[in-house]
Amino acid sequence: MSGFSTVQPDPSMIGRVTKPPFAILPQPGPLFRRRAERFRVLAEGSDLGPYLTFLAGICEAQAALAESLPPIEPIAEEQVARAIEHKMPPLDRGALPLSPALRETVWAYLDAVTPLPMPAPASAALDALRQADDAALTELLTHVTADSVPFEALPQHLFLSAATQIHAARLASTLPAEKLEPIETGTCPCCGGPPVASLVTGMQGAEGARYAACAFCGTHWNEVRIKCLACGTTKGVGYKSAETTEATVKAETCDTCRSWVKILYQDKNPAFEAVADDVASLGLDILMQQTEYRRAGFDPFLIGY
Ligand SMILES: [Zn+2]
Numbered sequence: 001m002s003g004f005s006t007v008q009p010d011p012s013m014i015g016r017v018t019k020p021p022f023a024i025l026p027q028p029g030p031l032f033r034r035r036a037e038r039f040r041v042l043a044e045g046s047d048l049g050p051y052l053t054f055l056a057g058i059c060e061a062q063a064a065l066a067e068s069l070p071p072i073e074p075i076a077e078e079q080v081a082r083a084i085e086h087k088m089p090p091l092d093r094g095a096l097p098l099s100p101a102l103r104e105t106v107w108a109y110l111d112a113v114t115p116l117p118m119p120a121p122a123s124a125a126l127d128a129l130r131q132a133d134d135a136a137l138t139e140l141l142t143h144v145t146a147d148s149v150p151f152e153a154l155p156q157h158l159f160l161s162a163a164t165q166i167h168a169a170r171l172a173s174t175l176p177a178e179k180l181e182p183i184e185t186g187t188c189p190c191c192g193g194p195p196v197a198s199l200v201t202g203m204q205g206a207e208g209a210r211y212a213a214c215a216f217c218g219t220h221w222n223e224v225r226i227k228c229l230a231c232g233t234t235k236g237v238g239y240k241s242a243e244t245t246e247a248t249v250k251a252e253t254c255d256t257c258r259s260w261v262k263i264l265y266q267d268k269n270p271a272f273e274a275v276a277d278d279v280a281s282l283g284l285d286i287l288m289q290q291t292e293y294r295r296a297g298f299d300p301f302l303i304g305y
């Protein structure tokens with residue numbers, strides 16, 4: 001029976017708690033590919049079917065471009081070190097509207113989405129973008145990088161957001177994940193943006209940990225499980241959902257700042273993808289519009305609803 005004697009706890013494992021990684025950087029190709037696939041699945045049988053199918057095409061074009069563009073020039077090491085030292089995001093959104101590399105991605109992306117079936121307003125917006133002069137494009141990109149959406153240019157904003165996401169995810173993927181540090185609660189440690197939603201992960205080694213997801217650069221970062229991602233308080237945090245039974249998508253509400261952000265229980269449904277499932281769970285947004293709380297998550301694909 002000597003075999004049993006070997007079944008002893010390994011002393012080196014006692015007391016060891018695996019710490020979930022703080023930042024998970026995007027892999028641009030797989031990120032957009034997975035999002036596109038999820039949109040396709042969600043489109044089946046959804047009231048939002050045509051829109052989700054359109055977004056699947058938008059993300060497929062993102063994936064194809066992310067996989068075919070030549071390697072991007074990484075963010076300079078000194079800039080990264082300086083930003084981290086000063087608790088600033090190393091990916092400087094403010095510099096993007098004038099970046100020649102982003103422009104190239106924008107032009108290539110507009111070409112890539114031209115064959116997609118789309119409603120007339122979207123097609124007209126695409127034409128307008130192709131004819132936009134440099135100053136007009138800079139202005140639109142300034143709105144995109146600031147998450148401010150001009151109501152009169154919603155479809156233009158969607159196309160440019162999608163193109164900018166490719167560029168931002170490619171830049172974020174060059175950062176040293178292990179060196180990134182928290183900036184503020186609810187703030188992307190790569191680009192300084194707000195989360196689209198957060199996910200309770202079932203990822204091995206991090207089961208039950210919560211990650212906030214950035215729609216702009218595709219980074220996921222670890223946050224305390226019960227905490228307002230808008231103001232950082234842990235007091236007066238509650239949960240609301242559209243279903244009465246066990247819900248896998250909830251609104252995390254805050255009685256301090258009266259805002260809410262979606263939380264997706266990916267440990268219960270591994271198929272969840274932050275951006276796609278945010279759009280597809282529009283029903284929760286409609287429910288929350290009838291409450292006193294305002295949405296704090298930002299998703300450029302959900303603007304206009
Ligand atoms: Zn980000």
Ligand SMILES: [Zn+2]
Binds near residue numbers: 228231232233255258
């Ligand atoms: Zn709050």
